[in-house]
Amino acid sequence: MDIDEVDRAILAVLEREGRISNAELAARVGLSPSPCLRRVRRLEEAGVIRGYRALIDPAAVGRGLRVFVGVRLMRHKHADVVAFEREVVRLSEVVYCHHITGTYDYLLQVEVADLPAYEDFHANRMANLPGVAAVNSYVAMKTLEGRTDRTPS
The missing domain is CATH 3.30.70.920 (Lrp/AsnC effector binding domain/regulation of amino acid metabolism (RAM) domain)
Incomplete structure (x- = not known):
């Protein structure tokens, strides 16, 4: 799968803040919400994003x-x-x-x-x-x- 700079930006934000809303994520990476959500889903389906977790103390x-x-x-x-x-x-x-x-x-x-x-x-x-x-x-x-x-x- 080709990962471009926008995908890398999405991954960097999600790695730090997995529970961020799609609207906030889209704003941070310079996309509108629909294309951002499509990219996140594509990254999930390709296995680049393997899951979301809570970090427990x-x-x-x-x-x-x-x-x-x-x-x-x-x-x-x-x-x-x-x-x-x-x-x-x-x-x-x-x-x-x-x-x-x-x-x-x-x-x-x-x-x-x-x-x-x-x-x-x-x-x-x-x-x-x-x-x-x-x-x-x-x-x-x-x-x-x-x-x-x-x-x-």
């Missing part, structure tokens, strides 16, 4: 501790990888699971209430995942928001 819902977890698998046979991936995404504490290159095979973002909750997760949930050879945990002390003026590429 993890601490407000009892998940104030964020831990990044590097996971290395014992073997990399297809069946082992599939088994690990099938189980890891079922863990409610796992917010994101990225398959990566480097020292670890996966990088997880885990959110729990506090350090004792993470200790329990690590000992009783991570330890039961199939094929895990090594786990290394990094506790986030602070999270900074990314730039809000970026343009999608």
Whole structure:
């Protein structure tokens, strides 16, 4: 799909403000409401816009501790990888699971209430995942928001 500068402007606004009205979005990107809505729908149908979400404060819902977890698998046979991936995404504490290159095979973002909750997760949930050879945990002390003026590429 060809994405022009107007589409990029629409995406930049929606990335920051997913609940903006179509009229306000159209005004910000210099279109009238009907063509703006057509462009948004086209971006949605093409899968460029994959969805809209609410950003929830993890601490407000009892998940104030964020831990990044590097996971290395014992073997990399297809069946082992599939088994690990099938189980890891079922863990409610796992917010994101990225398959990566480097020292670890996966990088997880885990959110729990506090350090004792993470200790329990690590000992009783991570330890039961199939094929895990090594786990290394990094506790986030602070999270900074990314730039809000970026343009999608």
